[in-house]
Amino acid sequence: MDLLADLTTPQREAVMHVDGPMLVLAGAGSGKTRVITRRVAYLLKQGIAADNILALTFTNKAAGEMRERIEALTPGARVWVGTFHGFCARLLRTHGSLVGLDKAFTIYDQSDRLKTVREVLDALGIEDPPITPEKIESAISKAKNDLASPKSLAFRARDDKDRLVAKVYAAYEERLKGASAVDFDDLLVHVVSILKNHKDVRASLDARFRYVLVDEYQDTNMAQYAIVRALSVDHPNLCVTGDPDQSIYGWRGANLSNILEFEKDYNFVKVVKLEHNYRSTKNILSVADHLIQFNTNRKPKALITENSRGEPVDLTVYGRESDEAEGVAGRIQSLVRDGSYNYSDVAVFCRITALTRTFEQAFRSARIPYQIIGGVSFYERQEVKDVVSYLNLINNPKDDLAFTRVVNVPPRGLGKTSFEHLISAARERGETLLETARKAKSVPGLKDKAIRAFLDFTQLYDELAALRDDSVEKVILQLMEKSGYRQHLKDEPGDKGEDRLANLEELITAAREFDAEHAGATIQEFLSDITLASPIDRWDQQTGAVTLMTLHAAKGLEFPVVFIVALEAGILPHSRAFDNPSEMEEERRLLFVGITRAKRELFLSRCRIRSFRGQQQATAQSQFLTELPREFMVYEDRSGVVTSERGWSPSSSSSSGYASRRPEPRPNPTPSPAAFRLTTAAQLGGGSFPTTTPTSDLDAFRPGASVLHPEYGLGRIVSVDGAGPNRKGKIAFTLSGEKTFVLAKSPLKVVGKAGGRPTR
Numbered sequence: 001m002d003l004l005a006d007l008t009t010p011q012r013e014a015v016m017h018v019d020g021p022m023l024v025l026a027g028a029g030s031g032k033t034r035v036i037t038r039r040v041a042y043l044l045k046q047g048i049a050a051d052n053i054l055a056l057t058f059t060n061k062a063a064g065e066m067r068e069r070i071e072a073l074t075p076g077a078r079v080w081v082g083t084f085h086g087f088c089a090r091l092l093r094t095h096g097s098l099v100g101l102d103k104a105f106t107i108y109d110q111s112d113r114l115k116t117v118r119e120v121l122d123a124l125g126i127e128d129p130p131i132t133p134e135k136i137e138s139a140i141s142k143a144k145n146d147l148a149s150p151k152s153l154a155f156r157a158r159d160d161k162d163r164l165v166a167k168v169y170a171a172y173e174e175r176l177k178g179a180s181a182v183d184f185d186d187l188l189v190h191v192v193s194i195l196k197n198h199k200d201v202r203a204s205l206d207a208r209f210r211y212v213l214v215d216e217y218q219d220t221n222m223a224q225y226a227i228v229r230a231l232s233v234d235h236p237n238l239c240v241t242g243d244p245d246q247s248i249y250g251w252r253g254a255n256l257s258n259i260l261e262f263e264k265d266y267n268f269v270k271v272v273k274l275e276h277n278y279r280s281t282k283n284i285l286s287v288a289d290h291l292i293q294f295n296t297n298r299k300p301k302a303l304i305t306e307n308s309r310g311e312p313v314d315l316t317v318y319g320r321e322s323d324e325a326e327g328v329a330g331r332i333q334s335l336v337r338d339g340s341y342n343y344s345d346v347a348v349f350c351r352i353t354a355l356t357r358t359f360e361q362a363f364r365s366a367r368i369p370y371q372i373i374g375g376v377s378f379y380e381r382q383e384v385k386d387v388v389s390y391l392n393l394i395n396n397p398k399d400d401l402a403f404t405r406v407v408n409v410p411p412r413g414l415g416k417t418s419f420e421h422l423i424s425a426a427r428e429r430g431e432t433l434l435e436t437a438r439k440a441k442s443v444p445g446l447k448d449k450a451i452r453a454f455l456d457f458t459q460l461y462d463e464l465a466a467l468r469d470d471s472v473e474k475v476i477l478q479l480m481e482k483s484g485y486r487q488h489l490k491d492e493p494g495d496k497g498e499d500r501l502a503n504l505e506e507l508i509t510a511a512r513e514f515d516a517e518h519a520g521a522t523i524q525e526f527l528s529d530i531t532l533a534s535p536i537d538r539w540d541q542q543t544g545a546v547t548l549m550t551l552h553a554a555k556g557l558e559f560p561v562v563f564i565v566a567l568e569a570g571i572l573p574h575s576r577a578f579d580n581p582s583e584m585e586e587e588r589r590l591l592f593v594g595i596t597r598a599k600r601e602l603f604l605s606r607c608r609i610r611s612f613r614g615q616q617q618a619t620a621q622s623q624f625l626t627e628l629p630r631e632f633m634v635y636e637d638r639s640g641v642v643t644s645e646r647g648w649s650p651s652s653s654s655s656s657g658y659a660s661r662r663p664e665p666r667p668n669p670t671p672s673p674a675a676f677r678l679t680t681a682a683q684l685g686g687g688s689f690p691t692t693t694p695t696s697d698l699d700a701f702r703p704g705a706s707v708l709h710p711e712y713g714l715g716r717i718v719s720v721d722g723a724g725p726n727r728k729g730k731i732a733f734t735l736s737g738e739k740t741f742v743l744a745k746s747p748l749k750v751v752g753k754a755g756g757r758p759t760r
């Protein structure tokens with residue numbers, strides 16, 4: 001195949017650039033990933049050894065796809081393609097001893113980290129920490145990504161909370177060291193410190209990975225930056241691609257300046273700009289372009305496409321969240337029924353995973369096949385975690401966390417007290433829990449039954465550890481038998497045990513596939529593979545199912561049809577970002593990423609009423625909706641509520657600049673009788689909100705009554721004060737807090753009586 005035939009001139013220029021640093025700065029869908037893949041193949045064609053090339057991507061999924069494409073372009077080439085974390089895990093297997101790691105180190109995932117933080121708090125005797133363990137955990141993670149040590153954190157601490165984080169951080173590090181474990185961030189941090197402190201190692205890796213390529217460079221953090229930098233000193237043949245408008249991992253420490261300052265970091269940088277988008281229709285791109293221009297902190301960049309104009313972007317407002325989910329399901333069905341698309345052409349994106357549940361329900365009842373990316377990942381399921389913990393302990397006997405997880409699984413009659421005795425003896429003696437368990441007889445306070453249980457467990461452990469060098473599949477099968485875990489699940493009442501066994505079957509299949517692909521591979525490699533797996537890795541676009549995923553997970557992907565749902569203030573933008581302009585810009589970029597995934601059709605939606613913590617609440621629309629250009633869109637309100645909400649009014653849709661709606665077979669646009677209905681302004685006598693309320697209507701404003709405001713949404717009257725035209729009301733809005741109005745001059749409408757619910 002001609003590697004260059006279907007590339008544009010600037011793309012070709014980037015692919016054919018061999019030596020020296022290069023920055024491919026380009027918009028969404030302009031072929032950045034295509035350039036990276038082709039460039040790897042091109043380098044190989046130039047006679048550069050596969051060994052000398054390192055390609056780093058953001059997910060294993062992306063890495064896998066790239067590997068496949070490289071394999072198709074240049075069969076047989078085994079290039080290092082992977083994520084930063086995967087790359088670092090592999091490096092540490094060879095060089096880990098330089099940072100004091102055992103060969104058989106364990107990688108802690110998110111839940112292991114949190115558990116460790118909790119244990120540390122416990123051990124430090126902190127019962128009621130002023131910040132949650134989750135927040136401490138993420139502060140530690142942030143510190144690591146910024147390459148800050150516990151000491152420097154303590155030094156910088158400004159209040160008690162900071163000091164607590166620093167203290168927990170230090171103890172957390174001790175614990176990981178004792179267990180010969182690393183967390184995800186350590187994978188990067190350890191490699192950074194090896195590259196920094198061992199000049200010979202750095203130089204040899206720099207020479208080995210002579211050609212480094214990084215996709216999605218805009219989302220690299222400090223540690224990742226340092227790694228790439230250190231590998232490109234003697235051989236600065238570094239090619240990075242990125243789009244600052246798609247930087248969406250700031251909350252995880254990604255540093256936009258890595259890409260913005262690339263030209264300052266390296267000499268003689270070749271900069272290639274790709275300005276054409278090959279993915280989306282003109283309408284979709286115009287909407288994306290308008291939106292992103294609201295970000296002030298950006299360099300202007302045009303998005304151009306030769307693609308057709310396509311269908312207008314659709315914006316629909318629904319009543320309740322279930323109406324939205326059903327509406328989306330209905331749309332998907334008509335798109336598929338038309339014969340225009342398959343289910344697998346369609347993706348539904350939302351800001352947070354919690355929102356997927358409603359859509360799952362709607363898809364199930366509409367019999368739409370779907371797959372969910374995110375939520376509880378497969379490897380976090382209890383039974384999978386149990387078996388994996390056994391494997392971790394077999395691989396690394398110092399892994400106290402794994403010991404804790406499995407010593408009483410299945411139940412061996414060990415109580416909390418016995419376990420506490422074991423822990424304090426182990427701490428006192430400076431031993432691992434497994435070592436101390438072997439000497440259970442000498443542990444003060446243990447009853448005979450507990451001693452027996454610990455000794456039985458260590459015997460089981462030795463039997464299992466003896467199998468260490470067998471295939472991973474065999475080890476798993478044996479451990480399930482010998483530990484009695486399989487029987488334990490079989491004995492579980494109901495279907496639960498069977499479901500769990502089915503999950504374990506899936507784990508066994510994964511192990512079998514791993515054994516087949518990696519002859520002679522160790523348990524450790526399998527463990528590192530599955531621990532670093534992200535939910536998206538298990539996703540398969542070819543399964544004939546609709547994909548349901550978060551906006552973050554959608555990065556880099558593309559779909560013919562995209563739905564972005566729940567475009568409401570507090571969801572997207574996330575309420576966390578409200579007070580922070582730079583976070584608001586990141587939220588806008590997140591929507592931009594979502595929009596630019598769509599190739600042919602884009603549907604945006606929101607609902608007016610959403611249940612939140614069990615309560616029905618009125619929503620306010622996402623401010624981003626007001627930033628979208630109407631001439632490329634069609635709008636429909638299916639909620640049955642008429643408001644003058646910032647001009648998104650259905651009655652004026654044709655005259656307010658919207659494109660005209662295409663004729664489309666659609667379900668009855670009026671809400672079903674079961675659908676939630678607010679008392680509409682129309683029912684109250686007007687086609688839309690009046691700007692003032694007639695004095696004669698003021699009686700309706702009583703404390704406790706529900707009111708609707710065109711901008712603030714639904715609220716409840718807290719108190720009223722005064723009389724006649726000066727009468728004031730204090731309203732508590734569900735989403736905007738308390739506000740006071742001179743009632744006669746306000747555009748408020750009473751939608752529910754005092755003491756009643758705002759429903760009818």
Ligand SMILES: Nc1ncnc2c1ncn2[C@@H]1O[C@H](COP(=O)(O)OP(=O)(O)OP(=O)(O)O)[C@@H](O)[C@H]1O
Pocket residue numbers: 006007008011026027028029030031032033034035243246277278279555556557558596
């Ligand atoms: N020269 C080209 N001719 C035709 N199609 C192209 C060309 N370049 C890229 N494409 C197609 O355009 C789409 C987008 O390309 P690609 O995914 O590489 O863009 P990207 O810049 O990496 O996008 P993102 O910013 O979303 O990661 C893909 O379907 C790709 O196959």
Ligand SMILES: [Mg+2]
Pocket residue numbers: 032033034215556
């Ligand atoms: Mg890409």
